[in-house]
Each structure stands twice: as structure tokens, then as C-alpha cells.
Amino acid sequence: MSxxxxxxLLVLALPAMNWAAENPxxxxxxxxxxxxxxxxxxxxxxxxxxxxxxxxxxxxxxSSVTILTSEEVKRYGHRTLADVLQSVPGLYITYDxxxxxxxxxGFNLGDNNNRVLLLVDGHxxxxxxxxxxxxxxEFILDVDLxxxxxxxxxxxxxxxxxxxFFGVINVxxxxxxxxxxxxxxxxxxxxxFDSYKGRLTYGKEFKNGLDLILSGSIYDSDGKERLFYxxxxxxxxxxxxxxxxxxxxxKSVFGSASFKxxxxxxxxxxxxxxxxxxxLLTDFNDRRSRNTDDRGYVxxxxxxxxxxxxxxxxxIYYDRHELTVDEPYSGAVYKDVQKADWAGGExxxxxxxxxxxxxxxxxxxxxxxxxxxxxYNTQTGAVSKDLHKDRQNYGIYFQGDFSLVGTNxxxxxxxxxx
Numbered sequence: 001m002s003x004x005x006x007x008x009l010l011v012l013a014l015p016a017m018n019w020a021a022e023n024p025x026x027x028x029x030x031x032x033x034x035x036x037x038x039x040x041x042x043x044x045x046x047x048x049x050x051x052x053x054x055x056x057x058x059x060x061x062x063s064s065v066t067i068l069t070s071e072e073v074k075r076y077g078h079r080t081l082a083d084v085l086q087s088v089p090g091l092y093i094t095y096d097x098x099x100x101x102x103x104x105x106g107f108n109l110g111d112n113n114n115r116v117l118l119l120v121d122g123h124x125x126x127x128x129x130x131x132x133x134x135x136x137x138e139f140i141l142d143v144d145l146x147x148x149x150x151x152x153x154x155x156x157x158x159x160x161x162x163x164x165f166f167g168v169i170n171v172x173x174x175x176x177x178x179x180x181x182x183x184x185x186x187x188x189x190x191x192x193f194d195s196y197k198g199r200l201t202y203g204k205e206f207k208n209g210l211d212l213i214l215s216g217s218i219y220d221s222d223g224k225e226r227l228f229y230x231x232x233x234x235x236x237x238x239x240x241x242x243x244x245x246x247x248x249x250x251k252s253v254f255g256s257a258s259f260k261x262x263x264x265x266x267x268x269x270x271x272x273x274x275x276x277x278x279x280l281l282t283d284f285n286d287r288r289s290r291n292t293d294d295r296g297y298v299x300x301x302x303x304x305x306x307x308x309x310x311x312x313x314x315x316i317y318y319d320r321h322e323l324t325v326d327e328p329y330s331g332a333v334y335k336d337v338q339k340a341d342w343a344g345g346e347x348x349x350x351x352x353x354x355x356x357x358x359x360x361x362x363x364x365x366x367x368x369x370x371x372x373x374x375x376y377n378t379q380t381g382a383v384s385k386d387l388h389k390d391r392q393n394y395g396i397y398f399q400g401d402f403s404l405v406g407t408n409x410x411x412x413x414x415x416x417x418x
Contacts, residue, residue: 050170062412100136176203245276268296
């Protein structure tokens, strides 16, 4: 080190030395990671709902649980559910310019997320066509309407079926009482690639106990103007450059109303996405290559606690999903249209014994009364696939949580039958 550098360091250190000499009683800054015991025992333990289908402390849940709140979503500027999940340890997101795919602890099968169960307020969102769970801009809920997200790692198939093999994600929505002043929220965004988004939300808790929230969102983005794919780097394919083929747009609505033991909730989204990757052997750099997803549901739930007897939760629901894929090939456009409608119901009984043990028993029935697929040439009308199917699903499940006397250990066991 040069003499000049040493002199500069000495000059900078003198004020600090003088301050220390003049303040002999100055205390050492406390370690931000240290928590006083009195503060520690006052900390509230987060509660999770989806781990066992009833509310319980995460310290008692039979899984590894992470909970992200709306404050964390705002703090980090997450714009989609995929962004939220990307921030969770052990999870990662991949994106193919069309959909977002979730990887869990190193596993990402590229299987449309059909080994992860996605719920909104306990309602299953995996569709009936491919059991897919949508996470990106195709997710049915505006991220501003999220109150918290529960991530339950590990198999939950004894309660939920095969979709929950890698984990369960339960998105809890905001209520009308959560809006500031029980009124109206308006938000707008603008970003690169000519991206725009707007949201209008109304929420209120009335004096008679009715809680209501209604919200609508709109989003539009041109996407990247130029995308290079080395696999298509030939003069016949525009030297591997896809121009103006990455557009993304959606419109969504969501609403919920709850009164005493009843709650009614529903949502709908229509999303159109340009696909610049020439997937499925389609023509490269053709802006007609795109996917359109329509997804909607409505759910009616009844939940009541009978003191010292049993807690009852019952729900009925209706869901709809439509997927349209436009595939340009050799100048012609082929269209793959898939449609599904399904409805069902579930009954759940929860019994607590001596405030230490909890027994859960339930059953669910679902009727996939429409599963259609039609593939045809839009120019000639020639149909190469025309399928019409239906199916019925039903199952019963049982799970017990037993707290061992005199310890903090819990024994969990479950069984399902389909």
C-alpha cells in the first residue's frame, strides 16, 4: 500500500476514533438476528389450511410448509404466481414462451404441472383435460388479490389424489374487509415491450356480516420484438429470428361473497399467447401460431363447527376449461380445440379429541361430463380427430393426527380409496 493511501485511511479513521473516545458508554449494536426471549414467545405461529384440510399451526402440519403473505408479494414486486413460487426455496420455474412450469426439489417433468396440485381457497384448479395447473399470466387470479400462498411440500395424495404427488399449493384470496376503507382499489401498470395492465376491485364487509369482493383485470403485452433460435438459423427461416410473435394478453374477473356459514366464489380468465418457438413442427416465424385458454369455475361452500361434536365442510362446484391451439403448417392453419366441463361435490368431517388428536374423514365425487377434442384444417375443413369422452371419479379418505402425550411429537397417518 502506498504512503498516500495509508494517510487517507488514517484521516478517515480519526473522526471515528474521536467519537469513540468522547462516547465511552456507547453500546455495541445489537445483532439483527438476535430475538429477545420475551419477544420470541409472543410471536404468532402461522396457520396452514391445505396440509390436512383444516386449520393447524405449521409446527403441527405433517409436511414442510412455506407461507408467503401479500406483504412479501408486494415487497418483491411479483407479477404472477410463477414469480411468487420462484422465490420459494426448493422450487424453480421454467418458461417456454407459452406456459410456466414448476420444478420441485430438482424434479421438473415437463408434464404441464400435473403432479402438483393447485388450489384457490381450497378449490382444485388443475383442469380436466390434462390435469394441468396454470401458474403464469394464464393463472386465473390477479396476483394483487392474493392474501397469502401456502406451499406444502411432499406427497399429499392420501387427501387429494395423484395431482398432489410433489406438493400442494393453496392460494388464499383477499376478502372485502381486507380492502382499505372497505371500498374501491384501482391500479395500473406500464412496462417494457408495450406492456400494460389495469385492475378495478370493489370490496366491503356489510353490517349484517356479508363480505363481498369483486375484481376485474386486463393485461396486454407485445412481448419481445425479436427472438433468435439457433435451431432455425437458415435463410428460409428468417435466419432464426422470430419477429413480433411473443404477444400475451388476458382478461380476468373474480368474485366472492360470504355470509355466516356459506360462501360463494368464482372466477374466469381468457388468455391468448403468441408462440414464437415453432412448437409441434409448426412453421417458424408465423404469428398465427398461438394458444388461447379459457378457464372458469364457481364454488359454493358450507362450513360449520358443531362444538364438542364435529366440524363439517361441504361444497359443490362447476368448472369449465377450453384450449384452442392454432398450428400453422405449410401455409395452412390447423386448429386443435379441446373443451371440458365438470362438476362435483365434497363432504369433510373433522373431529377433535381432547384437544390433542384430530381425525379427518371425507369423500368426493366428480363427474367429467364433457371431454371433447377436435383437430381440423381451417382452410379445407377436413377433420383428423373428433373425440367425445366422459368419466366419473369418486374417492374417500381418512387421516389422523395424534399428539403423543408429554412430547411435541405428532403421529400422522392417512389412507384413501378411489
